[in-house]
Amino acid sequence: MISSQNETARTPSRPQGTHICPICCIIPPHMSDHILKHGDEKMQTWMMETIRRSEQFQGRREVIGNFALALSPGEKRRTVYDARKRETLPGKLVRSEGGRKSRDVAVNEAYDGAGATYDLYHDVFERNSIDDQGLRMDSTIHYGVQYDNAFWNGNQMVYGDGDGRLFNRFTIAIDVIGHELTHGVVQYEAGLIYQGESGALNESFADVFGSLVKQRSLNQTVDQADWLIGAGLLAPGIQGVALRSLKEPGTAYDDPMLGKDPQPAHYSSRYRGSQDSGGVHINSGIPNHAFYLAAMEVGGFAWEKVGKVWYITLRDVLRSRASFSKAADATISVAGQLYGQSSHEQTAIRKAWQTVGVIE
Amino acid sequence: MKDEGKTMQITVERTGGFTGIPVTKIIDSKTLPQQEAARLHKMMTEADFFKLPTTISSSPQPDRFQYRITVEQEAKQHSVTVDETVVPANLKPLLNWLMAQPAQPATH
Numbered sequence: 004m005i006s007s008q009n010e011t012a013r014t015p016s017r018p019q020g021t022h023i024c025p026i027c028c029i030i031p032p033h034m035s036d037h038i039l040k041h042g043d044e045k046m047q048t049w050m051m052e053t054i055r056r057s058e059q060f061q062g063r064r065e066v067i068g069n070f071a072l073a074l075s076p077g078e079k080r081r082t083v084y085d086a087r088k089r090e091t092l093p094g095k096l097v098r099s100e101g102g103r104k105s106r107d108v109a110v111n112e113a114y115d116g117a118g119a120t121y122d123l124y125h126d127v128f129e130r131n132s133i134d135d136q137g138l139r140m141d142s143t144i145h146y147g148v149q150y151d152n153a154f155w156n157g158n159q160m161v162y163g164d165g166d167g168r169l170f171n172r173f174t175i176a177i178d179v180i181g182h183e184l185t186h187g188v189v190q191y192e193a194g195l196i197y198q199g200e201s202g203a204l205n206e207s208f209a210d211v212f213g214s215l216v217k218q219r220s221l222n223q224t225v226d227q228a229d230w231l232i233g234a235g236l237l238a239p240g241i242q243g244v245a246l247r248s249l250k251e252p253g254t255a256y257d258d259p260m261l262g263k264d265p266q267p268a269h270y271s272s273r274y275r276g277s278q279d280s281g282g283v284h285i286n287s288g289i290p291n292h293a294f295y296l297a298a299m300e301v302g303g304f305a306w307e308k309v310g311k312v313w314y315i316t317l318r319d320v321l322r323s324r325a326s327f328s329k330a331a332d333a334t335i336s337v338a339g340q341l342y343g344q345s346s347h348e349q350t351a352i353r354k355a356w357q358t359v360g361v362i363e
Numbered sequence: 364m365k366d367e368g369k370t371m372q373i374t375v376e377r378t379g380g381f382t383g384i385p386v387t388k389i390i391d392s393k394t395l396p397q398q399e400a401a402r403l404h405k406m407m408t409e410a411d412f413f414k415l416p417t418t419i420s421s422s423p424q425p426d427r428f429q430y431r432i433t434v435e436q437e438a439k440q441h442s443v444t445v446d447e448t449v450v451p452a453n454l455k456p457l458l459n460w461l462m463a464q465p466a467q468p469a470t471h
Contacts, residue, residue: 151380152382169466186426196423209425260469261469262384265383279379284381
C-alpha cells in the first residue's frame with residue numbers, strides 16, 4: 004500500500020491505533036525512512052507513530068533513535084498527547100512541533116516545558132535531546148483520574164491532573180517537566196539504578212536540572228532563583244510552598260494531610276528505611292543541597308559552571324551503582340579538568356560536599 | 364459468597380511517586396453503606412485477594428508508585444505489596460476504589 008512517495012503523500016493521516024503492527028513490520032526501513040524525510044507532516048507523524056508502536060511491540064527502542072536522526076538531526080521535536088483520563092499511552096495526538104497553541108493550558112505547559120528543557124540541554128550542554136540523537140520528546144497529559152503523579156516511563160513523559168485537594172496538575176511547574184525529562188537523560192547516560200544512594204542521585208540530578216530549566220527560562224542568577232521543586236503544585240489551602248527545596252531541604256511543606264517535608268540536608272540524617280526505594284525522594288536532599296551550596300559560592304547563572312560540572316559528571320563519569328561519595332569525587336575531578344585544580348569552582352564544589360557531610 | 368456478611372478492615376499505603384509523599388487510607392467495611400460494602404466484597408472476590416502473592420514487583424522505574432494493601436477479615440490477614448506498573452488487571456478496580464476513599468491525615 005505504500006508503494007510510492009506520491010501515493011503516500013496523498014494518504015490521509017490515520018487515527019492512531021487503527022494500524023498497529025501488521026503494516027509497520029512489513030515496511031522496509033528505507034521506505035519508512037523516505038516517508039520520514041519526504042512525506043507531509045501528517046504522514047511523518049503517522050509513520051513515527053507506527054514505528055513507535057512497532058518498537059514498543061518488539062521491545063526494540065534503538066529503532067526510534069535512528070529514524071529520529073534520519074528525520075531532523077539537531078532539531079527540537081515535541082508531541083503532546085491527551086490520555087483523556089484513561090491510562091492508555093500515548094493517547095490522542097493534540098499538538099506536534101510547530102503546531103498551534105491549544106485552549107488546554109496543560110497541553111501548552113507540557114509543550115513549552117519540554118521546549119525549555121530541550122533548549123537548556125542543547126544550548127548550554129550541546130546535547131541533542133534526551134538521547135543526544137534527537138529523540139522526539141513525547142508527553143501525555145490528563146493521564147488517569149485525579150492522578151497525583153508525573154513520571155518518565157522509559158520512552159515518554161506522563162502527567163496526571165492531580166486530585167485538586169492536595170495537588171494541582173503536574174504540568175503547572177516547569178521544573179517538574181525538566182525533572183521528568185532528566186530521568187530520560189540519566190537513563191541514556193549514567194543509568195543510575197533507582198534504589199538507595201544511586202537512586203537518590205538519579206532523583207537529585209532530575210531535581211537539579213529541573214531547577215536549572217526553570218532558572219534559565221526566567222533568566223535568573225543564583226540569588227534570584229527560588230531553588231524549589233514543584234512551586235505551584237500544592238493545592239490551595241495546603242501548608243507549603245513546594246515539594247522540595249534545594250536551598251533548605253526539609254522546609255518545603257508542613258501540613259496536616261501531607262506531613263512534613265522529610266528531606267535531610269546532611270548525610271548524618273539520611274533515611275535508612277526501605278520505603279520509596281530506599282528513600283530516593285528523601286535522601287536526594289543531600290546532593291541537591293550540595294549543588295545549591297556550590298552554585299551559590301560560584302555565583303552568576305547556575306547552569307554555566309556548576310551545572311556544567313554536574314552534566315559532564317552525569318554524562319561521562321558516573322556508573323550505574325554510584326554512591327554519594329563517588330558522585331562527590333567525580334564532580335571535584337571534573338571541576339578540576341574544566342576549571343583547573345584548586346580553582347574557585349573546584350574548591351566551592353569540594354566545600355559543598357563537605358558541608359553536607361558526604362566527604363571529609 | 365459466604366464472606367459477604369463478614370466485615371473487613373483494609374489499609375492501603377501508597378509510597379514513592381514524584382512527590383515522594385506517602386498516603387494512607389484506612390477503610391472499615393462496617394462504616395460503608397450497604398451497597399458500597401457489597402461492591403467492595405465483589406471486588407475482593409474478583410481480585411481473589413487472599414490468594415495474591417505478598418509481593419508483585421517490577422524493576423524500579425523513576426517516580427512510580429508502590430502500594431501495600433493489607434486486609435483483615437476475622438482471623439484472616441493478608442498483605443500485598445505491588446508496584447504500580449504491574450498491578451494485576453483483576454486487582455485494579457479494588458485499588459482504584461480504595462485510592463478514591465478519603466485519605467488519613469499524615470502520621471508524622
